[in-house]
Amino acid sequence: MTTVQRMPDESARSDLEQHFARFLARLAGTEDAAVYAAAVLACRATSSGDVCVRLGDYAGRPIAALDGAAPALADWIARLRRSPVVGAPGEFRPLILDEAGRLYLYRYWQYESRLAEDLLARACEVQEVDADDLRRGLERLFPDPRDLEQKRAAAMAVLRRLAVISGGPGTGKTYTVVKILALLAAQARGRTLAVALAAPTGKAAARVQEAVRHALEGYARDDPVRDCVPREAHTLHRLLGARPGSVHYRHDRDHPLALDVLIVDEASMADLALMAKLAAALPAHARLILLGDKDQLASVEAGAVLGDICGGSGTSPQFAARLAAVTGDHDFETTHATAHSPLGDSIALLQRSYRFGADTAIGRLAAAVNRGDGETALALLRSEPSGQLTWRTVGARGIGAALEPVLDALADHVESARRGAPEEAFRRFDAFRVLCAHRGGLCGALAVNQLIEAGLEARQRIDRRRAWYPGRPVMVMRNDYGMQLFNGDVGIALPDPDAEGQIRVFFPLQAGGMRRISPARLPEHETVYAMTIHKAQGSEFERVLMILPDELSPVMSRELVYTGITRARSRVEIWGTEEVFVRSVERRLERASALRGRLWQPR
Numbered sequence: 117m118t119t120v121q122r123m124p125d126e127s128a129r130s131d132l133e134q135h136f137a138r139f140l141a142r143l144a145g146t147e148d149a150a151v152y153a154a155a156v157l158a159c160r161a162t163s164s165g166d167v168c169v170r171l172g173d174y175a176g177r178p179i180a181a182l183d184g185a186a187p188a189l190a191d192w193i194a195r196l197r198r199s200p201v202v203g204a205p206g207e208f209r210p211l212i213l214d215e216a217g218r219l220y221l222y223r224y225w226q227y228e229s230r231l232a233e234d235l236l237a238r239a240c241e242v243q244e245v246d247a248d249d250l251r252r253g254l255e256r257l258f259p260d261p262r263d264l265e266q267k268r269a270a271a272m273a274v275l276r277r278l279a280v281i282s283g284g285p286g287t288g289k290t291y292t293v294v295k296i297l298a299l300l301a302a303q304a305r306g307r308t309l310a311v312a313l314a315a316p317t318g319k320a321a322a323r324v325q326e327a328v329r330h331a332l333e334g335y336a337r338d339d340p341v342r343d344c345v346p347r348e349a350h351t352l353h354r355l356l357g358a359r360p361g362s363v364h365y366r367h368d369r370d371h372p373l374a375l376d377v378l379i380v381d382e383a384s385m386a387d388l389a390l391m392a393k394l395a396a397a398l399p400a401h402a403r404l405i406l407l408g409d410k411d412q413l414a415s416v417e418a419g420a421v422l423g424d425i426c427g428g429s430g431t432s433p434q435f436a437a438r439l440a441a442v443t444g445d446h447d448f449e450t451t452h453a454t455a456h457s458p459l460g461d462s463i464a465l466l467q468r469s470y471r472f473g474a475d476t477a478i479g480r481l482a483a484a485v486n487r488g489d490g491e492t493a494l495a496l497l498r499s500e501p502s503g504q505l506t507w508r509t510v511g512a513r514g515i516g517a518a519l520e521p522v523l524d525a526l527a528d529h530v531e532s533a534r535r536g537a538p539e540e541a542f543r544r545f546d547a548f549r550v551l552c553a554h555r556g557g558l559c560g561a562l563a564v565n566q567l568i569e570a571g572l573e574a575r576q577r578i579d580r581r582r583a584w585y586p587g588r589p590v591m592v593m594r595n596d597y598g599m600q601l602f603n604g605d606v607g608i609a610l611p612d613p614d615a616e617g618q619i620r621v622f623f624p625l626q627a628g629g630m631r632r633i634s635p636a637r638l639p640e641h642e643t644v645y646a647m648t649i650h651k652a653q654g655s656e657f658e659r660v661l662m663i664l665p666d667e668l669s670p671v672m673s674r675e676l677v678y679t680g681i682t683r684a685r686s687r688v689e690i691w692g693t694e695e696v697f698v699r700s701v702e703r704r705l706e707r708a709s710a711l712r713g714r715l716w717q718p719r
Contacts, residue, residue, distance in 0.1 A: 133159045140210055144201045150187050151199045153179050158211060158219050162418040166708040167228055167388055168220040171196075173708075193217060205229070218710060224418060227392040232714035234395035235425065238278040238404055239458040241435070246303060250274055251442045253302050257295045262468070264445060266292040269464035271442050274299050275435075276462050277403055280383075282410040282426050283466030284482065285656070285682045289407045290327040292466075293379055294341065296405065300377060301340040309376040313349040316385040316415070318602035320654030322624065324381035324407075325349035344377075351602055352380070352390055353595065356397055360597055363389075367397040375402050382654045383408035387417035388711070410465075411486050413679045413705075416650055420707045426463055428716035435461040457716045477504035478681065478688060485678045490698030493677075497690060510691035512558035512666045516567050518691060522550065522661060523571040526645060530577045533587030533610055538622045538630045541608050545589055547658040550646035551680050553672060559665040564646040584609045584619045584635045589644045591651065596639035604651055606644060609635065649680040660684035664692030664700070672696065673705040 137155035144151060157169045157179070175189035186192060196202045196213050203209030205225065212225040220228070250271065258267040266288050273279035273296045283289055300309060313328065315321040328345060335341055355373070357366025367373050378398055380386065383406040386394070398404055406422065414420035431439070439445065469479055477500045484493040497507035510518045525548050533541045550568070554560040572578045578585045588609040592601045605623060612620040612632055620632040649662070662680040665672070677700055681688050690697065 140201045143210070144199050146199065148195055148199065150192055150195045151201070153186060154192070154196055154219055155201075155211065158221050161708065162221060162224055165414065165416070165418055165420075167224050167418050168218040168708050168710070170708050171217045171219055189217065214710065216710070218708065224388065227388050228709065228711050228714070231388065231392040231395055231421070232711060234392075235278060235715060236458060237400075238395070238398075239462045240277055241275055241438075241461075242277060242403075245275055247438075247442055249302055250299060251444075253299045254443055257298060263288070264443075265464070265466050265468055266295070267443050268439060268445060269466065270296045270299060271439055272462065272464055273403070273405055274303065275438060275442075277401075278406075278459075278462040279403065280406045280422075280425055280463045281466065282408055282422065282463070284409050284411065284469055286469040287466035288468075289466065290324060290381070291331055293405065293407065294328060294331040294335075294345070297344040297377070298335070298339070298341040300403075301344045304340075306340075309344050310374055311344050311346055311377040311379070312355060312373070312375050313346045313379050313381070314352050314355045315349060315381045315654065316352050316390070317382070317604040317654050318351050319604045319606065320382040320385065321349040321351050323654060323656070349381075352386065352394060353602070354597075356393060358595075358597060365393055365397065368393065369396045371397075372399040373397050373402075375399065377403045377405065379405045379407065381407045384410065384412045384420075384422040385415050385653050386421060387415035388421055388709070389417065390415075391421045409682070411675065411678055412682070413650060413653060413675045414707060418707075420705075420709065421711065424709060424712040425459065425715060426465070427712040428457060428460060429463070429465075430456060430460045432456045432461055457718060459715050477502055478684060478686075481505055481688065482678060482681050485674050485681060485701050488674055488702050488704065490701035493701050494694060494698055504687050506687075506689040508689070508691045509693060510663075511693065515559065515564065515663065515691070516571075519564075519567055519571060523568065523575065526568060527572060527575055527577045530572060530585075530587035533608060538608070538610055541587065541610060541622075542624060545608060546655075549652065549655075549657040549660055549683070551649050551652050551660055551662045551683065552646055553649060553662075553664055553676060553680075554669065555648050557665060559663050561644075561646045561648050561651075562642075564663060565643045568645040569643065584621075586610055586619070590621060590638070590641045591644040591647060592639055592641050594640040599633070599637065599639065601633075601639055604654070607633070607638075649676055649683075652683050653679060655683060656685055657683055658685050659687040660689070662688065662690045664690065664696055666693060666696065668696055668699055672700040673703045674701045675705050677701055 133156045136159050137152045140155045141147060141152055157174065161169045171192055172189050174186050175192055177186055179186045201209055202211045202213050205212055205214050210222055212220040212222055254267055254271055269281045269292050281289055281292060313324060315324050325348065332342065332345060359365065408422045410423050410426040414423055481493055481496050484496060497505050508518065529544045532544050550564060552559060552561040552564055556562055569578065569580055573580050586609060590607055592603060592605040595602045607621040607623040609619050609621050611617045619635060621635055621638060623631045625631055660683050
């Protein structure tokens with residue numbers, strides 16, 4: 117297995133990085149080039165997804181910011197420690213250098229340390245739980261012995277302030293959450309709990325709200341759980357009270373959220389800064405339940421929080437005994453108490469997929485990718501007889517010709533958009549999606565979207581001289597709190613019968629129905645027949661076509677391939693070259709951070 121750290125690209129120094137480094141040089145009153153280079157790298161690291169810079173990865177290497185090689189590690193660290201702009205952990209300086217040679221921007225060191233403290237403080241047992249009532253509730257809600265993983269997870273979430281439930285698609289995370297709320301409602305003894313349901317993006321929030329509403333259909337109208345389930349899911353930014361133009365939110369440690377339970381879906385998409393602010397804004401008595409898939413791509417911004425939280429394992433003997441008492445499961449494995457982090461008692465890993473069983477083609481492919489077994493994954497793609505999996509060797513120059521069969525499905529979508537209801541247009545559009553590893557380049561989403569539009573025009577289905585034609589799908593690229601449109605929201609341009617057939621962009625509402633917005637009022641947006649795999653997180657489609665680049669790039673990893681594969685419910689087709697696919701699956705993406713070590717240090 118190859119581990120890949122997303123190192124900043126030293127070849128292109130941004131004005132911001134240079135100005136920041138020069139500003140620190142002026143503060144320090146020194147022209148030490150080693151301090152300047154370290155400041156550039158620390159600034160650049162956060163924009164590349166890292167929380168800090170591991171100086172050992174750069175020591176002795178050529179660095180553009182120095183116009184030469186970086187100093188040897190010991191010398192570099194010594195020079196930084198002498199600088200007045202570099203402090204040790206706990207000091208208030210622009211740059212923080214820890215004992216392991218990790219260099220942080222102060223703000224990110226603070227995010228990381230405070231998040232670790234908040235999570236560990238919340239990883240404790242709730243003493244006021246009625247164990248007999250919980251045991252009866254678990255027996256009633258989980259009668260099927262095959263649901264033992266979910267039963268354990270639900271018991272853990274009731275018994276502890278922090279619950280992290282990780283599992284791939286179809287492992288029953290939402291199904292389990294509704295049962296958790298039913299158990300908590302029973303424990304509340306008639307008191308109405310203040311519960312919030314949230315996700316990092318608008319699309320993910322809409323999906324979890326729909327999934328929860330569907331899961332509630334099996335409960336009676338007078339069941340107390342219905343009073344616990346919020347009517348609407350929020351984005352995390354909206355929940356915290358985002359302030360335009362500010363990194364601060366209305367809710368923080370001094371102005372906490374008025375909640376008893378907070379459920380966050382698609383937690384892998386939440387970056388370090390956002391998760392730190394969320395944990396700080398939650399009152400001490402509240403339960404925090406994080407749902408996600410630890411094997412998916414991490415956030416676009418700095419950090420891989422869910423992966424770090426799930427980076428250890430093991431339940432203490434004491435908590436295992438408490439779980440056994442309420443679940444009846446006495447086969448639960450435990451760690452030795454002397455090597456235990458309290459976080460271990462707050463994590464449940466769901467491995468049994470109700471959608472992708474071990475015997476399904478997509479399930480076998482996802483498992484091979486997660487193991488880093490690229491050759492087996494490629495063999496599965498090539499040999500699957502059911503049609504669930506397809507592999508095509510397609511280079512960048514051959515994408516246009518290869519897209520011809522794809523255009524048939526998209527042409528049907530455009531045609532139906534001209535005469536069908538908005539709900540039907542979305543149903544057809546969400547049945548299939550093209551996913552790309554990159555946004556730019558010959559194999560990227562921008563280029564593929566242009567090829568698709570050109571093909572549709574050649575079939576006389578659209579007229580590209582008109583920017584807004586019926587059926588054009590667009591994705592919002594920037595949050596607009598005034599319009600309540602958020603990065604990742606997808607709309608479709610359709611004739612509006614209530615506006616004399618004029619084109620409006622329709623967006624699904626979380627509570628059902630559609631919003632109609634004039635194209636002129638949209639924030640920054642792009643056509644989205646094809647989208648990046650990053651942007652597809654939090655979404656599901658019936659069929660997926662994944663297009664990989666000709667050459668290996670820093671973003672190509674097993675996490676990216678796994679995320680793309682698991683967006684599909686029934687069929688996956690992958691285009692690319694064998695070498696790039698196999699090598700991507702063999703690479704694991706690593707982000708520089710000390711969060712995992714902070715969380716899993718034995719207590």
